[in-house]
Amino acid sequence: MKSVVSHQASTPQGTTDSLGSKLRRKRKNGVAGYAFVSGYFILLALFGIAPAVYAICLAFTSTGGHVVGLSNFIKTGEDFRFLPAFENIAEYLSIWLASLVVIVIGLALMLHSISRKVSAAFRFIFYLPGALAGAASVLVWLFMLDPTVSPWRLFLGIFDFKNLGQTILPGHLPIIFAIIAFWAGAGGWIVVTYGALNNIPNELIEAAELDGAGPMQTALRIKLPLIKKWITFMLILAFAAGTQLFVEPQLVGEASLGLISPTWSPNELAYYFAFQNNNFNYAAAISVDLLVIGLLCAAVLVFRTKLFEVE
Amino acid sequence: MQFDQENNKQQTDRKGTESMSSPIRSKEGRRRLRPKLRSSVLAIVASALAVATFGVATSASAAAAKKPTITIWVDSTRVPQVKAYEKAHPTVKIDMVTYNGNANGSGSLQSRIALDNRVGGGWPDIVFSEENNDAASLASSQFNYPAVLNNGTVPSKVLGGYAAGTLAGCTVNGKVYCLRNDLAMNLLFYNSALMTQFGYTVPTTWQGWAALGAEVATQHPGYIVGSVGDNWDDDIYLWPSECHVNDVIKTDTIVINGADPNCTRATQLIDPLVKDGSVTTDSVFSSTFGTTYKNKILMMVGPAWYGQYLFPGIVTNGDLAVADPLSWGSGPTVTGEVGGGLWFMSSHLKGATKALTASILTWLSTSYGSQGISPGYPAYVADETAWVAGQQASGLYSNQIAPVFAKAATEVWSGWSPVPWSTDSVFGSTVVTGINSGQTLTSQLSAFASQLADYAQSDGYTVVTTP
Numbered sequence: 001m002k003s004v005v006s007h008q009a010s011t012p013q014g015t016t017d018s019l020g021s022k023l024r025r026k027r028k029n030g031v032a033g034y035a036f037v038s039g040y041f042i043l044l045a046l047f048g049i050a051p052a053v054y055a056i057c058l059a060f061t062s063t064g065g066h067v068v069g070l071s072n073f074i075k076t077g078e079d080f081r082f083l084p085a086f087e088n089i090a091e092y093l094s095i096w097l098a099s100l101v102v103i104v105i106g107l108a109l110m111l112h113s114i115s116r117k118v119s120a121a122f123r124f125i126f127y128l129p130g131a132l133a134g135a136a137s138v139l140v141w142l143f144m145l146d147p148t149v150s151p152w153r154l155f156l157g158i159f160d161f162k163n164l165g166q167t168i169l170p171g172h173l174p175i176i177f178a179i180i181a182f183w184a185g186a187g188g189w190i191v192v193t194y195g196a197l198n199n200i201p202n203e204l205i206e207a208a209e210l211d212g213a214g215p216m217q218t219a220l221r222i223k224l225p226l227i228k229k230w231i232t233f234m235l236i237l238a239f240a241a242g243t244q245l246f247v248e249p250q251l252v253g254e255a256s257l258g259l260i261s262p263t264w265s266p267n268e269l270a271y272y273f274a275f276q277n278n279n280f281n282y283a284a285a286i287s288v289d290l291l292v293i294g295l296l297c298a299a300v301l302v303f304r305t306k307l308f309e310v311e
Numbered sequence: 312m313q314f315d316q317e318n319n320k321q322q323t324d325r326k327g328t329e330s331m332s333s334p335i336r337s338k339e340g341r342r343r344l345r346p347k348l349r350s351s352v353l354a355i356v357a358s359a360l361a362v363a364t365f366g367v368a369t370s371a372s373a374a375a376a377k378k379p380t381i382t383i384w385v386d387s388t389r390v391p392q393v394k395a396y397e398k399a400h401p402t403v404k405i406d407m408v409t410y411n412g413n414a415n416g417s418g419s420l421q422s423r424i425a426l427d428n429r430v431g432g433g434w435p436d437i438v439f440s441e442e443n444n445d446a447a448s449l450a451s452s453q454f455n456y457p458a459v460l461n462n463g464t465v466p467s468k469v470l471g472g473y474a475a476g477t478l479a480g481c482t483v484n485g486k487v488y489c490l491r492n493d494l495a496m497n498l499l500f501y502n503s504a505l506m507t508q509f510g511y512t513v514p515t516t517w518q519g520w521a522a523l524g525a526e527v528a529t530q531h532p533g534y535i536v537g538s539v540g541d542n543w544d545d546d547i548y549l550w551p552s553e554c555h556v557n558d559v560i561k562t563d564t565i566v567i568n569g570a571d572p573n574c575t576r577a578t579q580l581i582d583p584l585v586k587d588g589s590v591t592t593d594s595v596f597s598s599t600f601g602t603t604y605k606n607k608i609l610m611m612v613g614p615a616w617y618g619q620y621l622f623p624g625i626v627t628n629g630d631l632a633v634a635d636p637l638s639w640g641s642g643p644t645v646t647g648e649v650g651g652g653l654w655f656m657s658s659h660l661k662g663a664t665k666a667l668t669a670s671i672l673t674w675l676s677t678s679y680g681s682q683g684i685s686p687g688y689p690a691y692v693a694d695e696t697a698w699v700a701g702q703q704a705s706g707l708y709s710n711q712i713a714p715v716f717a718k719a720a721t722e723v724w725s726g727w728s729p730v731p732w733s734t735d736s737v738f739g740s741t742v743v744t745g746i747n748s749g750q751t752l753t754s755q756l757s758a759f760a761s762q763l764a765d766y767a768q769s770d771g772y773t774v775v776t777t778p
Contacts, residue, residue, distance in 0.1 A: 080765040148599040163593050165540060165747040170740075257594060258415035258542040258733075259747075261740040275422035276732075277770075278453035280429070 052291065058284035072285035076273070081263040082286075088174060089265050093242045095178040100238055104186050105231065108193035109219045123194060127187035137184040138251045145176065145252075165259055168252055173260065177248045185241075189234050196230040197223055232305040240294040246271070266290055379664045380404040381671055384420075385439040386412025388620075389492070389652070392681040396674055403667070412441040414650075415542055415735060421448060424456045434657045436668045437675070439492065441650045446481045447729040449655065450488045458658040461487040464669050469677055474720055477690045480729045481653060484562075490676035492652030493687025495614040496636070496719045497547055500622065503632040503709045505534070505609050513610075517552070517637045520610065521580045527609055528587035536610040539585060539746060540594040542739025543649045545759075547612050550647025550727045551636060552577035556760055559728035560778055565767050568776040569760025576639070578752035585746060592746050601625050612637065614649035615716060619686040623707060632710040636719050645724035652687065688716050726778075732766040 062068045076082055107126065111119040132140065143149055146164040147156040161167045168176065200223060208222045246267040253260035262276075263269040266286055274283035302308060383393055383405055393407050413420040420440055427433045434456065442448075449456045460481075461470055470478065470487060474494065481489040499520070501513055509531060514520040524536040539548070549556065554574035558566040568574070584590040593600055595613075605625055613621070622631050636646035654676045656668050675681045679697055682689040689698050699713045741762055745755035764774045 079769060080762075146598065148597060163540065163597060163747070165592065165594065165743060169744055169748045171748070254411070254415070254417055256739075257596060258417070258736050258739040259743055262418065262733075262736060271422075272418070275425045276418045278421075278425045278428070 055284040055287050055291075058281050059288040061281060063279065063281055068281075072281050073289070076269075076282050076285045076289075079269075079282075081261075081269050081272075082266075084261075085263055085266045085269045089243055089245060092174040092177050092245060092265075093239065095175055096181050096242055097235065097238060099178060099182055100186060100189065101231065101235065103182070104189045104193060104234070105224070105227075107186075108190050108197060109223060111190070111194055112197040112223070113215050113219065119194070123187075123191050126190045129183050130185060130187040132184065135247055135251060138180060138248050141176075141180050141183075142252065142255045164256055168256055168259060170260075173249070173252075173264065176252075177245060180248055181242065181245075185238070189238075192234070193227065193230060196227040200226050228305060229307050232301045232307050236298045236301055239297050243267075243290050243294055378402070378404055379667065380406050381436045381664075381668055382406045382408065383437040383439075383671070383675075384408045384410055384423075384435040386410065386414065386441060388412070388686065389439045391684050392675055395680050395684060396671060399674075399680055403671070405671075408435065412439065413445060414441045415733075415739070418733075420445065421454065424449065424454050428454065428456075434659050436657050436660060436664075437672055438655045438657075439675075440653050440655065442733065443480050443495075443648070443651055443653065444729045444731065444733065445653055445655070446483055446488045448731040450483045450486070451731060453731075456658060457488040457655040458660065458665075458669075459486045459488060460490065460656075460669075460672075464656075464665070465490070465673055469673055472677065472691055472693055474690060474692050474695075476721070476723070476725070479725065480651075489653040489655045490672060491690035492654060492676055493616065493682075493685055494690045494716075494720045495616055495648040495651035495687060496723050497551060497612055497614055497646045497648060498618075498715060498719050499610060499612055499634040499637055500608075500617060501610040501632050501634060502606070502608060502626055502630050504627070504630040505606070506632075509609070511609075513632075513634050515635065515638060516640050517577070517580055518640060520612075520637055521584060523610070524584040524589040525587065528584070528589040531609075532588065534607045534609045535589055535591050535604060536584065537581075537590045537612055538593060538595050539581060539590055539752065540592045540597070540743065542735045542743055544743070545734060545738040546614075546647045546649045546727075548577045548581060549574055550724060551612075551645055552639065553645060553724055553726055555726065555778060556763055557728055557730060557734050558726045558778060559730065559772075560775075563772050565728070565730070565772045565774055566776065566778050567760050567764045567767060567774050569756040569758075570776075574756055574760075575753055578756060582751040582753055585752070595621055606630075614651075615719075616650070616687040618707065618712075619702065619705075626707075628706050629709055631708050633708065633712050633715045635715055636722055644722055646719055646722045647727065648723050651690070688720065730767070730772075731770050732763075734763065737762050737766065 059072055060067055060069065062071075111122055114122075129137065142164075144152060145156075145167045147153045147161045147167060148163060150156055156167060204222060204226075205218060208218050213221065244267050245265045249260055249264040249268055250262075250271075253262060253264070263272045266289065270283040270286040270290075273279045273286065381403065385393055385407065387409055389412075390407070390409060393405065397403070397405050397407075410423075411417055411419055420438060420442075424434065446457070448454065458464055461467070465487075469490075473491065477491050477494060478487055478489075481487050481491065499513070506513060509527075511523055511526075514523055520536065527534050527536055537547075538544070545556075552573050554577060555566045555568050555571045556574065560566055581590055585592060591604070593603065595617075601624055606627055608622075608626060611617070618631065618633065636644055638644035654672055656672045660668055677691040677694065679694045682691060682694040682698060683701060685698075689695050695717070696713075699716060702708065702712060738759060741759045742752055742755040745758070746752060767774050
C-alpha cells in the first residue's frame with residue numbers, strides 16, 4: 001500500500017530527459033519490476049490461483065471425479081443450512097461495511113484536519129488492535145463478551161446479559177462480529193485512507209480555503225471525491241474478507257461449548273461439508289459461490305467508480 | 312547485495328572506467344552479477360534439496376527402526392492416562408498430541424481424518440474422543456478410520472470384560488470399532504448436608520424433583536436443583552424421559568418427533584423451574600459457576616463424571632451424595648448418559664505396529680493403571696470395584712456410591728442412538744439459545760426436532776415420527 005502512495009507522490013517530474021535515457025530507464029524499471037513482483041506472483045500462483053483452480057475443478061465434479069455440471073451447486077443451494085448462512089453473512093456485511101465506510105472515512109478526515117503530531121498519536125492508537133492476529137483478537141473478545149469476567153460487565157448489564165450465552169444469542173451475532181471486525185480491521189484502513197488524503201496536493205486545499213470553504217466543506221467537497229477510488233478499493237477488499245468470515249463464529253462457538261450453529265457462515269458450511277461430511281465437492285461449490293459473489297461485487301464497484309482508469 | 316555492490320565497485324574502480332555510474336548499472340557489473348545470481352540460485356536449490364533428502368532420510372530411518380512411534384491423540388483430561396502408560400512401558404515410543412477431544416460437536420477429529428484420508432497418510436494410531444456418536448461417524452464409508460476390534464485385534468476376553476451393553480455405541484453392524492473409557496450414565500447428585508439442614512427428603516421421581524425445586528425457589532432462593540445452560544442437557548433431561556428425537560429403529564430410519572409427549576413432559580416440568588430460578592441457565596463450566604454456586608447446589612442430575620470432575624471445590628468434601636436416577640413414576644427407570652469417551656485405533660496399521668497399538672489401546676481402556684486415574688466410572692467391569700473404592704476413599708461422598716453406580720450403569724435407555732451428526736450441537740443452537748433469549752424449552756422443541764430431521768435427511772436417513 002505504502003509503495004503505491006509513495007510511487008504516486010514521486011511521479012517523475014523531469015520530462016526533459018532524452019528519449020534514449022527514457023527508454024533505458026523504462027527497460028530497467030521493467031526488469032526490476034518483474035523481479036519485485038515475481039516473489040509475490042510465485043506465492044500467488046501456488047497458494048492463490050492453484051487452489052482456486054482446484055476448487056473450481058472440484059465444484060464441477062463428483063467425489064468419484066466425474067463431471068456433474070451444476071449438480072453440486074444445486075444440491076448445496078437446496079441444503080437447509082445454505083440460506084440461513086448467507087442471510088447471516090449478508091446481515092453481518094451490511095453492518096460491517098456501512099460502519100467501515102462511515103466511521104473510517106469520518107475518522108480519517110478528522111485526523112487529516114488536526115495537527116500532525118496529534119494525528120500521528122491517534123493513528124497509532126487506532127492501528128493498535130489490528131496488531132492482534134485474527135484468532136487472538138477473537139479470544140480477547142470472548143472475555144469482553146462474557147458478562148461474568150468482562151471488564152465491561154456494567155455495559156453488558158445495561159442489556160441485561162447475565163452470561164455468555166445471553167450475549168451471543170443468534171440475533172446479536174452479526175453485530176458482535178461486525179464490532180470485532182471493525183475493532184481489528186478499521187485501524188489499518190484509517191491509516192490507509194489518511195495516506196490517501198495526504199496524497200491530495202496542498203494547493204487544492206489551499207485554493208478551496210481561499211475560496212472560503214470551511215473544514216467541513218473542504219472535507220466533503222474536495223477531499224472526499226479525491227479519495228473515492230481508495231474507498232472503492234477498501235470496499236472491495238472488506239467485502240471479500242467479510243464474506244469469508246470463519247474464525248469468529250467458529251471460536252465463539254467453541255468457547256460457548258457449542259451454542260452457535262457450526263454452519264453459521266457460508267465458509268463454515270463449506271468447512272462442515274468438507275470435514276464433517278467428507279464432501280470436498282460440495283465445499284468447493286460453496287467456495288466458488290463466494291468467489292463469484294466477491295468478483296461480481298468487485299466488478300460492479302470497479303466499473304461504477306472507474307477504479308482502473310488513469311486520468 | 313551490499314557486498315556485491317562493493318565488490319563490483321572495486322572491480323570497476325580498478326579498471327578506472329565508468330567511475331561515475333553505479334557499478335551495477337554498468338554492463339560490466341551486470342555481466343558479473345549474473346554468474347553470482349546463478350550461483351546463489353543454485354545454492355538455494357541445493358540447500359532445499361539437502362533439506363528434502365535429510366527429511367526423507369530421517370523418516371526412512373524411523374521406518375527402518377524396529378520400534379515404531381505410536382501417535383496418540385487425547386483430550387487434556389486423558390493426558391495422565393497416556394503418561395501412566397509411558398511410565399509403565401518406558402521402551403515404547405509414544406507421540407502424544409493433545410486436542411479438544413472432539414467435544415461438543417466440534418468435529419475437529421473428523422476434519423483431521425478427512426485430511427489424512429485425502430493425502431493417504433498421517434492418521435493418528437490411537438484416538439480418544441469425548442463424542443459418543445463418533446463410532447457411527449468415523450466407521451461410515453465417509454471416513455473408514457477405525458479398526459475393527461472384534462476380529463481378534465483385541466482379545467475377545469477383553470471385549471467380554473465390559474459391562475453388558477456398554478459397547479453398543481461402539482458397535483456398527485456387528486463390528487466393534489472402539490473401547491469405552493468410562494460409563495457416563497446420569498445420576499442424581501445432591502448435597503446431603505443441605506438436605507438435612509433444609510429438612511428435605513431426596514426425591515425418587517422427576518415429579519418429586521420438580522416439586523422440591525419449586526419449594527426451594529420460595530424457601531431458599533439462590534439454591535439450585537439443576538442447570539440447563541449446556542448443549543448436552545438434552546442427554547440429561549430428554550434422554551431419560553424416553554423422548555424420541557434420536558431413535559434409529561432400523562438402518563437409515565430414524566424416529567424424530569418433537570411433539571412426543573415423552574419430550575414435552577420433561578420440558579414442561581423444567582420450564583417453571585427455569586422461571587423461578589431453581590434451575591439455572593448458566594453453563595456448569597462457565598468461569599464463575601464454581602463461585603456463584605459454591606455449596607448452593609442442592610441437587611443436580613448429571614453424568615457420573617460430574618462427581619469427580621465438576622463438584623470438587625463447589626461442594627464441600629464429604630457433603631456430596633448420589634442417588635438412583637429419577638424415574639417417571641411408571642414403567643422401568645431409565646437414564647441417559649453424557650459422553651463417556653471412546654478409544655479408537657487406526658485401521659491403517661499392519662503387523663507388529665498394529666499388535667503394539669492394540670495392546671496400548673487395551674491398556675489405556677481397561678487396565679487399572681489407566682482407569683484408576685480417570686475421572687469417569689470405568690466401563691471395564693474388573694476396574695470398577697477398585698475405582699469406586701478410590702472415589703470413596705477420596706472423602707468426596709457422604710454415602711456409599713458403589714451400588715448406585717452399578718445399578719445406574721445398566722439403566723441407560725437404548726432409544727437414543729449414536730448418529731453421524733451432533734444432537735447436542737443442535738440442542739445448543741436451538742433450545743439453549745432459546746432459553747437464553749427468554750423462551751421456554753417446550754416452545755423450542757419443534758425447532759430442535761425439525762433441525763434434527765434436516766440433518767438426518769441430508770445424511771440419507773428416512774425420518775418417521777412414531778417408532
